[in-house]
Amino acid sequence: xxxxxxxxxxxxxxxxxxxxxxxxxxxxxxxGKDLAKARVRSWxxxxxxxxxxxxxxxxxLGDPTMSRIRTLSDGLQRTQRRTQWxxxxxxDPHLESVATSLGRAAELVSAVxxxxxxxxxxxxMPIDVLHDAEAARTRLMHVVYxxxxxxxxxxxxHVEELRGTLDQRKSLDRGDSFTRAQAARQRIGAVERxxxxxxxxxxxxxxTGEHRSPVxxxxxxxxxxxxxxxxxxxxxxxxxxxxxxxxxxxxxEITSAADVVGSVAARRGLTDLEQHHFxxxxxxxxxxxxWGRVAADLQPMLxxxxxxxxxxxxxxxxxxxxxxxITHEGAGYATxxxxxxxxxxxxxxxxxxxxxxxxxxxxHVVGDVVADPAFTVSARGAQALVTAGGVxxxxxxxxxxxxxxxxxxxxxxxxxxxxLAADLDQVIRVAVAADSAxxxxxxxxxxxxxxxxxxxxxxxxxxxxxxRPAAAPGFGCER
Amino acid sequence: xxxxFTTQPAIESWREAIALLVEAATRGFTEAEANPALYSTALxxxxxxxxxxxxxxxxxxxxxxxxxxxxxxxxxxxVGLIRAAETTxxxxxxxxxxxxxxGVIVGLLDLVRESRP
Numbered sequence: 001x002x003x004x005x006x007x008x009x010x011x012x013x014x015x016x017x018x019x020x021x022x023x024x025x026x027x028x029x030x031x032g033k034d035l036a037k038a039r040v041r042s043w044x045x046x047x048x049x050x051x052x053x054x055x056x057x058x059x060x061l062g063d064p065t066m067s068r069i070r071t072l073s074d075g076l077q078r079t080q081r082r083t084q085w086x087x088x089x090x091x092d093p094h095l096e097s098v099a100t101s102l103g104r105a106a107e108l109v110s111a112v113x114x115x116x117x118x119x120x121x122x123x124x125m126p127i128d129v130l131h132d133a134e135a136a137r138t139r140l141m142h143v144v145y146x147x148x149x150x151x152x153x154x155x156x157x158h159v160e161e162l163r164g165t166l167d168q169r170k171s172l173d174r175g176d177s178f179t180r181a182q183a184a185r186q187r188i189g190a191v192e193r194x195x196x197x198x199x200x201x202x203x204x205x206x207x208t209g210e211h212r213s214p215v216x217x218x219x220x221x222x223x224x225x226x227x228x229x230x231x232x233x234x235x236x237x238x239x240x241x242x243x244x245x246x247x248x249x250x251x252x253e254i255t256s257a258a259d260v261v262g263s264v265a266a267r268r269g270l271t272d273l274e275q276h277h278f279x280x281x282x283x284x285x286x287x288x289x290x291w292g293r294v295a296a297d298l299q300p301m302l303x304x305x306x307x308x309x310x311x312x313x314x315x316x317x318x319x320x321x322x323x324x325x326i327t328h329e330g331a332g333y334a335t336x337x338x339x340x341x342x343x344x345x346x347x348x349x350x351x352x353x354x355x356x357x358x359x360x361x362x363x364h365v366v367g368d369v370v371a372d373p374a375f376t377v378s379a380r381g382a383q384a385l386v387t388a389g390g391v392x393x394x395x396x397x398x399x400x401x402x403x404x405x406x407x408x409x410x411x412x413x414x415x416x417x418x419x420l421a422a423d424l425d426q427v428i429r430v431a432v433a434a435d436s437a438x439x440x441x442x443x444x445x446x447x448x449x450x451x452x453x454x455x456x457x458x459x460x461x462x463x464x465x466x467x468r469p470a471a472a473p474g475f476g477c478e479r
Numbered sequence: 480x481x482x483x484f485t486t487q488p489a490i491e492s493w494r495e496a497i498a499l500l501v502e503a504a505t506r507g508f509t510e511a512e513a514n515p516a517l518y519s520t521a522l523x524x525x526x527x528x529x530x531x532x533x534x535x536x537x538x539x540x541x542x543x544x545x546x547x548x549x550x551x552x553x554x555x556x557x558v559g560l561i562r563a564a565e566t567t568x569x570x571x572x573x574x575x576x577x578x579x580x581x582g583v584i585v586g587l588l589d590l591v592r593e594s595r596p
Contacts, residue, residue: 018572025569028588135574142573142581149585153592200578246529249522256518288515295508304501304543306529313529320526324519331558331594333516380544407541 009104014132016105017053017139020098024146027094028153036158037086039151040184042095044080046147047073047191049102050140056109058133065198069144069191076187085180098147102140138199145195148188155185164341215325215342223315223322224254224355228362230315235365237309239375241412244366245298246308250316251359252291257323258352259284264336265349283434287359290430294366294423301381301416303407359431367424370417377412379403385416483536489575493531496567496587498546500528503560510557517557520594524561527586534577558594565591 011019027039047070054066080086162178165171172178231247259281266276308316326343328334339345369375383404403410412420484490507521532540552563565587573581 014572021573022569025565025584025588028585029592135572138574139572145581146585146588149588153589196582199573199581242529249525253519253522256515292508299505299508304498304528304546305532305540306497306501306525307532307535307537307540308529310533313526313533317526317530320519320522324523328516328519328593331517331520331596378541378544407544 011101011104013105013108013136014139016101016108017136017143020101020105020143021139021146023094023097023101024143024150027092027098027150028146035092036151036154036181038090038092039095039154040080040086040188041089042091042099043147043151043188044073044077045091045099046095046102047144049099049106050144053102053106053109053140054137056106057136059137063137065141065194066144068194072187072191072194076184079180079183083177083180085175085177085184087175094150095147098143102143141195141198145192145199148192148195151188152185152192155181155188159185167341217344217347220322220326220343220348221351223319224351227254227315227319228355228358230312231362232365234309234312235369239369239372240308241298241302241375241377241381242306242308243312244369244375245295245302246306246312246316247362247366248291248295248298250319251362252288252295253320253323254352254355255284255287255291255359257327258349258356259288260327260333261339261343261345261348261352264339265345267336268340268345270346271349279437280434283430283437286430287356287427287434290423290427294420294427297416297419297423300384301377301412303378303381303384305378305381356431357435360428360435363424363427363431367421367428370412370420370424373411375412375417376409377416378407379410380407382410382413382416385413483577485575486571489571490535492567492570493535493576493580494543494546495548496564497528497531497535497543498548499552499560499564499567500524500531500587501543502548502552503557503564504528506560507557520590521557523590523593524557524564527583527590530579530586531583534579534583558596561587561594562591 009016051066051070159178159181162172162176162181166178227250231250234243235247237243262271262276262280262284265271266273266280326334326339326348329338334342379399382399399410399413402408484493501524504521504525507517507524511518511521532543535543552560555563565584568576568580568584568587573584
């Protein structure tokens with residue numbers, strides 16, 4: 001982050017916006033909940049400076065995007081003054097630096113404009129001026145997009161913390177307001193979508209791992225259903241190793257999430273603990289292992305070529321985000337209490353196990369794809385497999401030196417195809433066993449039934465069944 | 480911002496960022512054998528790599544396998560490689576990348592933040 005000395009600032013307009021871009025990205029490395037109110041305070045300054053710069057630049061088309069953002073931001077600031085939330089206090093240093101850099105750039109552009117001949121917007125402008133203006137405008141909107149996202153992610157954490165406090169029937173700290181923080185999050189989210197649309201962000205929600213607070217009850221079920229349909233559709237198209245690998249990886253993640261959420265449900269007495277511990281869990285572990293083996297055998301044959309069907313990628317992003325917002329906190333798993341606070345554990349367990357019910361069918365379809373003569377891998381990947389000893393010498397027909405040199409797609413060497421087919425047979429066997437172990441039909445208890453005491457050391461894991469706390473509105477000292 | 484890369488160095492940096500993400504995912508899948516919670520983060524890195532590849536010209540995927548990563552990356556773990564990928568995207572202003580790059584970069588920044596131990 002550059003601390004600008006305004007009087008001696010020699011940076012050009014382009015450098016100033018670039019500096020704002022880098023600083024806005026730095027802000028996103030950290031989205032601590034304590035930053036939320038500071039960022040909301042500084043947000044208006046960022047938009048004001050950005051809008052000033054935008055309007056100072058040549059614009060033949062009169063694009064209204066920044067005007068819309070300015071209007072939304074002004075409205076939010078009026079609300080803040082009226083409600084005195086977030087109130088007086090420090091701003092966010094990153095966002096203040098962004099606002100300063102953009103403000104300085106606006107001054108520079110305006111000064112050049114004042115020094116030259118009066119601008120006739122209807123007159124044709126030199127092409128280089130238009131190109132520069134277009135580049136600056138893109139850079140500027142990207143900054144607004146990143147800043148809006150950083151304010152939004154900080155607010156997400158802040159809102160989540162306030163919700164937790166209210167759900168525990170505790171009072172909020174003086175100056176905190178759940179409803180106002182949530183409203184601000186929604187309004188800044190609108191700006192993020194508008195700016196994101198301008199810069200052409202194609203997967204604005206799933207790609208950024210958007211965490212929705214509270215977790216939307218139907219999101220997981222919807223994402224899993226979409227994934228199942230799309231995986232089958234994609235596999236019905238041209239067979240590529242990248243698509244197959246993506247499907248295998250996501251199936252493994254679904255299996256892993258079923259284990260995590262299912263364990264929470266069992267330990268809370270919502271499903272049969274003994275059944276989960278002795279049958280379901282080992283079955284899910286085996287299933288993860290065999291999917292992992294398919295991925296490990298397939299991955300070297302792709303090297304870095306991961307281009308997949310865009311529809312499959314969109315569905316994968318969504319299911320990944322829907323799972324992660326339930327199962328993870330940062331890099332690690334969320335605590336059981338967190339999982340319970342986020343989602344209807346019983347409903348999520350049922351959704352995940354329903355999704356696993358199609359594993360056998362999907363593994364059969366993947367097996368058909370791998371057996372398809374048109375199924376290809378990258379020549380360098382196939383060569384690496386040969387070099388590593390994965391394919392017996394003399395059996396890698398169909399791969400020439402020219403194929404390797406140009407890294408062409410080639411039919412998968414037959415021995416490698418045999419290895420993958422064997423992996424998939426194993427997936428089918430394990431999936432059938434998991435199904436018979438009840439892994440696709442969790443034995444659900446009535447929510448308030450006390451769990452049956454399992455034998456031996458599992459007694460320590462027992463917990464009384466809990467009911468999920470009301471999601472919203474919370475109880476407490478809401479101002 | 481237009482639908483293609485505007486400079487050769489920009490496309491090369493983008494490819495390098497993809498190579499780093501793929502490497503991060505590969506190491507992450509390995510690290511997940513000891514710590515299964517990391518699997519999700521590794522998959523996220525791989526999904527972002529696919530999203531970034533989607534912005535490359537369709538007929539140049541094979542060039543990705545020719546990217547040689549600096550030896551200084553060899554000792555990095557998954558998190559270090561993800562950070563390196565993000566840093567690589569900072570070499571060029573956003574308008575030198577094609578439409579859609581902003582979303583990938585913001586996704587990458589989220590991944591950096593969420594992958595911290």
